[in-house]
Amino acid sequence: MIAIETAGLCKQFKGKKMTRVDALKSLDLQIEAGEVFGFLGPNGAGKSTTIKLIMGLLKPSSGTASIMGVDSTLTDSRRQVGFLPENPAFYDYLSAEEYITFVGSQFRMDSSLLKRRTEDVLKRLDLWEARKRPMRGYSKGMVQRVGLAQTLVHDPDVYILDEPMSGLDPIGRALVKDIILDLKRRGKCVFFSTHITDDVEKVCDRVGVIVKGSLVAVDLVENIMRSGVEGYLVHLRLQDGAGRNFAGIEPLRVAGSTSEFYVSCSAFNAFMGEVNASGAEVALVETRRRDLEDFFLSLVNRP
Amino acid sequence: MLSIVTITLKGIFRDRIFQGIMVLSVLFIFIPSVASLSMRQVTELSTTLSLSLISFIMLLLAIFLGATSIWKDIERRYTFSVLSLPVSRSTYLVGRFLGIAIFMLIAALFLGSAAIVSIKIASLTYPPARPLLWSAIITSIVFDALKYIIVVAVAMTLATVSTSFFLPVFGAISTFLAGTVTQQVYDYLQTPSAQAAVSVVVRKSALVLYYLLPNLSGFDLKVHAIYAIPLNTQGLLLSAVYFLIYIGIVLSVGALLFARREMK
Ligand SMILES: Nc1ncnc2c1ncn2[C@@H]1O[C@H](COP(=O)(O)OP(=O)(O)O)[C@@H](O)[C@H]1O
Ligand SMILES: [Mg+2]
Numbered sequence: 080m081i082a083i084e085t086a087g088l089c090k091q092f093k094g095k096k097m098t099r100v101d102a103l104k105s106l107d108l109q110i111e112a113g114e115v116f117g118f119l120g121p122n123g124a125g126k127s128t129t130i131k132l133i134m135g136l137l138k139p140s141s142g143t144a145s146i147m148g149v150d151s152t153l154t155d156s157r158r159q160v161g162f163l164p165e166n167p168a169f170y171d172y173l174s175a176e177e178y179i180t181f182v183g184s185q186f187r188m189d190s191s192l193l194k195r196r197t198e199d200v201l202k203r204l205d206l207w208e209a210r211k212r213p214m215r216g217y218s219k220g221m222v223q224r225v226g227l228a229q230t231l232v233h234d235p236d237v238y239i240l241d242e243p244m245s246g247l248d249p250i251g252r253a254l255v256k257d258i259i260l261d262l263k264r265r266g267k268c269v270f271f272s273t274h275i276t277d278d279v280e281k282v283c284d285r286v287g288v289i290v291k292g293s294l295v296a297v298d299l300v301e302n303i304m305r306s307g308v309e310g311y312l313v314h315l316r317l318q319d320g321a322g323r324n325f326a327g328i329e330p331l332r333v334a335g336s337t338s339e340f341y342v343s344c345s346a347f348n349a350f351m352g353e354v355n356a357s358g359a360e361v362a363l364v365e366t367r368r369r370d371l372e373d374f375f376l377s378l379v380n381r382p
Numbered sequence: 383m384l385s386i387v388t389i390t391l392k393g394i395f396r397d398r399i400f401q402g403i404m405v406l407s408v409l410f411i412f413i414p415s416v417a418s419l420s421m422r423q424v425t426e427l428s429t430t431l432s433l434s435l436i437s438f439i440m441l442l443l444a445i446f447l448g449a450t451s452i453w454k455d456i457e458r459r460y461t462f463s464v465l466s467l468p469v470s471r472s473t474y475l476v477g478r479f480l481g482i483a484i485f486m487l488i489a490a491l492f493l494g495s496a497a498i499v500s501i502k503i504a505s506l507t508y509p510p511a512r513p514l515l516w517s518a519i520i521t522s523i524v525f526d527a528l529k530y531i532i533v534v535a536v537a538m539t540l541a542t543v544s545t546s547f548f549l550p551v552f553g554a555i556s557t558f559l560a561g562t563v564t565q566q567v568y569d570y571l572q573t574p575s576a577q578a579a580v581s582v583v584v585r586k587s588a589l590v591l592y593y594l595l596p597n598l599s600g601f602d603l604k605v606h607a608i609y610a611i612p613l614n615t616q617g618l619l620l621s622a623v624y625f626l627i628y629i630g631i632v633l634s635v636g637a638l639l640f641a642r643r644e645m646k
Pocket of ligand 1 (some may be wrong): 100
């Protein structure tokens with residue numbers, strides 16, 4: 080089952096002096112139900128534009144978007160989604176409790192269930208104490224948490240979150256990661272945008288990288304992490320001859336009887352062969368990898 | 383829809399500007415004493431002043447609420463969160479409108495009660511030449527409210543396409559001013575002297591405006607209320623039907639425009 084799909088999705092904005100901004104250039108994406116997908120890109124890459132198109136807030140210049148098979152231009156496409164806008168704002172004269180209740184009623188939730196769920200999500204997002212105060216007096220982080228609470232209250236199958244961690248302190252960010260992981264365990268589909276690779280690495284199944292309106296890579300996070308292995312750091316304990324080399328590789332560092340070697344993937348087998356033959360004791364092998372950050376930067380900086 | 387109406391009403395009652403406008407209703411207290419200074423036709427004058435004060439406050443409310451509600455939702459980026467719920471743009475617009483319309487009726491009830499009290503006080507101290515026709519006074523207040531609800535609908539429709547509040551605010555004020563005179567202009571243009579004096583182009587464009595702009599003169603029953611003139615039921619019915627049709631058309635246009643609007 081495909082939860083979110085875009086096909087040839089394009090968006091141009093009219094800029095100043097008759098210029099045109101190609102905010103999104105023919106995006107094809109298919110996000111499966113039950114998948115956590117990180118939409119990674121630098122500022123101005125077109126992440127929010129994509130999300131607004133999927134939510135029907137913008138009209139595509141060409142192409143289509145759909146949620147759970149329902150075209151995004153239809154009101155019904157939003158029946159099974161919890162959506163968090165970028166830097167959200169909510170009716171500031173309402174309290175968090177009133178707003179969450181309002182959202183639940185738009186999803187036609189039964190009132191006793193709504194009451195229970197409202198309490199659950201307000202507690203989960205640490206808004207219980209503040210629930211009766213008008214949101215006018217909330218801090219940025221609190222408003223962000225209201226935003227998350229209103230995506231959760233009706234327990235939809237699809238979550239679309241535009242920069243969910245922004246404006247939160249470390250505790251808040253950890254909470255959001257926790258919530259996403261929990262949704263993943265419960266088989267929900269989460270599509271979120273971010274410019275921070277660490278967020279993706281921790282929680283996503285798959286990542287798509289968007290740069291200047293084009294999708295430049297889509298892959299499983301696992302594959303990227305594995306393909307990123309560049310070599311190994313090997314610590315050997317040598318009885319004698321500390322400082323000697325193996326297969327022509329000189330130690331990086333020598334401390335007492337321990338020598339530390341950097342071995343590339345291709346040289347690893349030859350290196351270990353000599354180590355075994357010499358009878359040296361292997362104390363530790365560490366994987367040296369390019370992480371998602373390097374992967375991301377290499378894509379962004381590609382000419 | 384109902385929940386949108388509810389939050390709209392909550393928003394109005396919690397708004398400072400609304401509270402400020404309602405403070406103006408304190409002026410009702412002074413009406414009998416001010417009117418008594420004239421020494422003649424005190425009750426008639428009290429009625430005039432009360433109805434004018436209601437009109438003035440309702441006009442402020444209509445402009446302020448009609449022009450700013452949708453505009454503010456967009457300006458403050460509430461639309462991103464609300465319009466991404468499973469609610470259609472037209473439902474949202476109509477819900478917002480109904481909230482404001484209901485509020486206008488509540489305001490009419492409140493202001494009307496204050497007016498009736500001050501007219502009653504004036505009439506007890508200075509009995510009027512003709513006995514007061516309460517039904518005319520009450521009907522006049524109700525139709526005044528209907529008139530301003532039309533202004534609200536026009537202002538909201540203008541706000542669906544506007545990026546600033548100038549268009550809805552000044553558009554609504556102009557519509558209101560033009561709407562109160564369009565019947566007179568139309569009647570004048572039908573006279574033989576006007577047919578001779580005014581060019582065809584002007585007459586034709588005036589005719590277009592006559593049909594485009596709301597005709598608000600049918601909602602002005604102040605003269606009936608002040609001089610206790612019996613009401614023409616058929617005329618009232620016609621105005622009520624006109625009210626429904628005009629609002630229906632204006633809001634349909636608004637819904638169409640709003641559905642096409644992009645939330646950038
Ligand atoms: N309303 C708009 N009018 C003109 N250009 C816009 C508008 N919104 C976004 N853009 C442009 O589209 C590009 C993508 O923006 P956006 O989707 O907000 O990026 P991101 O969310 O990835 O930071 C940017 O170059 C931005 O300047
Ligand atoms: Mg963005």
